[in-house]
Amino acid sequence: MSTPESGTEEDAFAVNDPSIRRMRRYGRIFLGLCMVAALVGIVALIALLYDVVSEAWGWVTWEFITHPPSMIVDHYNPSNYGDLPTGPGGIYPALVGSIYLIVFTAIFTLVLGVGAAIYLEEYAGDNRLTQLIEANIANLAGVPSIVYGLLGLALFVRAIGAGSSLIAGALTLTLLILPIVIVQTQEALRAVPDSMRQASYGAGATKWQTIRSVVLPEAIPGIMTGIILSLSRAIGETAPIIMVGAATSMFGPPNLTDPTGSFAAMPMQIFEWAKAPEAEFQHVAAAGIVVLLTVLLLMNAVAIYIRNKYDRRG
Amino acid sequence: MTANGPQTVASSESSGSATDAAMTDDAPLGSPRVDDAVIESRDLDVYYGDDQALHGINMDIPERKVTALIGPSGCGKSTFLRSINRMNDLIDIARVDGDLYFHGKDVYDDDVDPVALRRKIGMVFQKPNPFPKSIFDNVAYGLRVQGKDDGDVEKKVRTALERAALLDEVEDQLDSSGLDLSGGQQQRLCIARAIAPDPEVILMDEPASALDPVATSKIEDLVEELAEEYTVVIVTHNMQQAARISDKTAVFLTGGHLVEFDDTGKIFENPESDRVEDYITGKFG
Structure with a gap:
């Protein structure tokens, strides 16, 4: 088809035009590559889940969920439950x-993250300072979590004197996910059509009334989804929890009346089990991972439910 | 300006007041002054950044009449409409020079609160933009934000829906979402929302341009009825629509100039400006 004389009218729609066939073949190759790329992630996830679940099979019991940990690996084995004077070992304090x-991280994140995003998106003018703040937030989202752990140790544990406490841990995790929550909340606010804001101003509403009655209700599904997905990242974070100094093994849930008391968390507990010398502890660690993953998947399910329930436009 | 100082003095003496003198500088053809004006625009310039969207607009808008603003796309008619209730304030780069009087008060004075102004001057937009709330809550929105929801909200909502010729169609589904209505119904819902708090003026920015002919004719009938109680300013690029429903017509032509303002009959039958005649008869635009 490169020269005008090369085709007569009859060839114009020929079914076997070689150049079209060649392009179709390239298209199929491209499709195949894209499918392989998509499958790698899913296959890896399934392999991981299979490995963990098969290791943990038979070890995740109601007793495991409701009892404090033990130093002795036999205490976790369901076949020994009958003859244990001290009761079975489990993950209860770390789970709670x-x-x-x-919960604390969610409260801090909701207040700080949504507040910051509303300020940046609805109030702040488009000036150098705002651009600087937004560029910094984007960069903070990429800072390794151990660095937030160090900051939490210096700021909350030491300077403020919160100690290796639940509050210090929650504030550190809040710092960690705050940039992501701010960016996602900003996107949710930006997705509210300007025509909604105009309709509100046109009806004689003030800025605050417009944000409260029109913008926020529209943006809430997006905001909640962003927050819950960020929290499910936070619940699995280990490095900041180590830096803040979460207890390796607690025998009861954290005491909420003592704000500076120590606490245990699942990633830390799993880490302790995984590095224990006895081979059977690998099953206990896997059981802990199954509990952690279950909590995480439940949180994601809530996020999806909220998104579907409030997303009236489908 | 100093060189033609004497001329300025002469013209202000002959016409009697400073605003009249200002008006003669940049007056459109036709009769831009009316006796019962609610809104008076005097040398109104609007800029978006460095671009000037309106050049010295001088015109009056009469009370309880329909005033149509017509002209080709980009001629500034919507900009002028939005400068009346200061919706242009919401655009960071927009800047306004000159005066726009509402009941003799310059709305761009420092002591005018744009929110209070918009409570007197309601607005209906080009694309129907109901909130994703129930039909009832949509109409009640203006009442609630304006603190006028102390009395019988239900009665006010029903009255507004009735005036917007929508009550018969939605009477049984006031609790269902405003988004479930058809485009034409949504726009009448937006009109009900605008009139529920009982403003004096209603601004309409091409309210029928996104609607089919049947819905359009319903909106047109409604506009004429509304003018019995409200001052209506309507932007349209549909000249037949302007001819059908308006009492006064302002013709804006490209570049943000108001070329002619007069009774609608005069504009469509015998305009003074040749350019307006060309535009009306479809030679351009």
Whole structure:
């Protein structure tokens, strides 16, 4: 088809045009490569889940979920439950500690993250300072979590004197996910059509009324999804928790009346089990991972549910 | 300006007041002054950054009449409409020079609160933009934000829906979402929302341009009825629509100039400006 004389009218729609066939072949190769790329992630995830679940099979019991940990690996084995004077070993304090940690982190994140995003998106003018703040937030999202752990240790544990406490841990995790939450909340606010804001101003609303009655209700599904997904990242973070000094093994859940008391969290507990010398502790660690993953998947399910429930436009 | 100082003095003496003198500098053809003006624009310039969107607009808007603003795309008619209730304030780069009087008060004075102004001057937008709330809550929105929800909200909502010729169609589904309505119904819902707090003026920015002919004709009938109680300013690029429903017509032509303002009949039958005549008869635009 490169020269005008090369085709007569009859060839114009020929079914076997070689150049079209060649392009189709390239298209199929490209499709194949894209499918392989998509499968790598899924296969890796399934392999990981299979490995963990098969290791943990038979070790995740109700007793495991409801009892404090033990130094002796036999205490975790369900076949020994019958003859244990001290009761079975489990993950209970760390599970409750992680849940408290996430609840506090959620409260701090909601206030600070949504507040900052509303300021940046709705109030701040488009000036150098705002651009500087936004560029910094984007960069902070990429800072390794251990660095936040060091900051938490210096600032919350030492300077403020919160000690290796739940509050210090939650504040550190809040710093860690705050940049992501701010960016996602900003995107949710930006997705509210300007025509909604105009309609509100046109009806004689003030800026605050517009944000409260129109913008926030529209943006809440996006904001909640962003926060919950960030929290499910936070619940699995180990490095900041180590730096802040979470207890390796606690025998009871954290005491909420003592704000500077120590706490245990699941990633830390799993890490302790995984580095224990006895081979059977690998099963205990896997059981802990299954509990952690279950909590995480439940949180993601809540996020998806909220998104679907409030997303009226489908 | 100093060189033609004597001329300025002469013209202000002959016409009697400073605003009249200002008006003659940049007056459109036709009769830009009306007796019962609610809104008076005097040498109004609007800039978006370095671009000047409106050049010295001088015109009056009469009370309880329909005033149409027509002209080709980009001629500044929507900009002028949005400068009346200071919606242009929401655009960072927009800047306004000159005066715009509402009941004799310059709305761009420092002591004018744009929110209070917008409570007197309601607005209907080009694309129907109901909130994702129930039909009832949509209409009640203006009442609630303006603190006018102390009395019988339900009655006010029903009255507004009735005036917007929508009540019969939605009477049984006031609790269902405003987004479930058809485009034409949504726009009448937006009109009900605008009139529920009982403003004096209603600004309409091409309210029927996104609608089909049947819905359009319903909106047009409604506009004429609304003018019995409200001052209506309507932007349209549909000249037949302007001819059908308006009492006064302002013709803006490209570049943000108001070329002619007069009774609608005069504009469409015998305009003074040749350019307006060309535009009306479809030779350009």
